Amino acid sequence: SQQGEEDPQALSIQEGENATMNCSYKTSINNLQWYRQNSGRGLVHLILIRSNEREKHSGRLRVTLDTSKKSSSLLITASRAADTASYFCATDPITQGGSEKLVFGKGTKLTVNP
Amino acid sequence: NAGVTQTPKFQVLKTGQSMTLQCAQDMNHEYMSWYRQDPGMGLRLIHYSVGAGITDQGEVPNGYNVSRSTTEDFPLRLLSAAPSQTSVYFCASNPTGVRRFYGYTFGSGTRLTVV
Numbered sequence: 093s094q095q096g097e098e099d100p101q102a103l104s105i106q107e108g109e110n111a112t113m114n115c116s117y118k119t120s121i122n123n124l125q126w127y128r129q130n131s132g133r134g135l136v137h138l139i140l141i142r143s144n145e146r147e148k149h150s151g152r153l154r155v156t157l158d159t160s161k162k163s164s165s166l167l168i169t170a171s172r173a174a175d176t177a178s179y180f181c182a183t184d185p186i187t188q189g190g191s192e193k194l195v196f197g198k199g200t201k202l203t204v205n206p
Numbered sequence: 207n208a209g210v211t212q213t214p215k216f217q218v219l220k221t222g223q224s225m226t227l228q229c230a231q232d233m234n235h236e237y238m239s240w241y242r243q244d245p246g247m248g249l250r251l252i253h254y255s256v257g258a259g260i261t262d263q264g265e266v267p268n269g270y271n272v273s274r275s276t277t278e279d280f281p282l283r284l285l286s287a288a289p290s291q292t293s294v295y296f297c298a299s300n301p302t303g304v305r306r307f308y309g310y311t312f313g314s315g316t317r318l319t320v321v
Contacts, residue, residue, distance in 0.1 A: 125310075134314045135249075135296065135310075135312040137310060137312075138309075140307065140308065180249070182249075192237065192262070193251055193265075194239075194251075195251070196250075197248055198246060198248035
């Protein structure tokens with residue numbers, strides 16, 4: 093069953109603009125992660141934010157986490173054509189007995205037009 | 207190059223055939239897992255392993271078998287291929303123990319078509 097749900101499903105912007113993607117999830121988590129997937133390729137880990145963190149930066153990426161609303165956002169600033177990809181959020185849910193399962197959403201397809 | 211290596215990259219099977227998807231990592235990661243990716247479905251966990259000799263089921267384990275005899279290798283076996291198993295398969299690894307501080311490393315995938 094899907095834990096995270098990304099919104100929007102697809103996003104098209106111009107180069108230089110900012111792109112914001114959102115992720116909502118259902119249960120308490122240890123951490124939330126964002127991944128990028130270029131067409132026909134494997135997933136690449138972008139950033140991990142733990143449940144006790146509210147904001148994290150990595151280069152042009154900014155991730156926020158609101159555990160009270162069970163939601164996260166990924167902001168890509170000054171986007172480039174090379175940012176064109178699908179972006180997935182993944183949650184590490186807290187479960188009884190411990191969890192070894194990372195649960196992925198369905199992804200947001202980002203297109204950055206030159 | 208350190209990472210997760212999956213073979214083959216592409217495979218076409220006939221219904222009822224069996225095959226093994228290979229996954230190997232050279233990062234000494236204890237945790238390894240298999241996901242399948244279908245259009246509009248995201249990634250779904252098939253099986254995972256937290257160390258040699260230890261495996262467990264994920265969300266969609268039916269029709270698949272795994273074993274973990276070494277830390278490096280985690281093969282996925284399709285016992286009797288069905289068209290519903292047409293998908294892209296990804297292997298991923300992570301260093302258990304600090305798993306909640308590091309993301310997963312993914313292989314480049316195996317695109318499987320069952321006819």
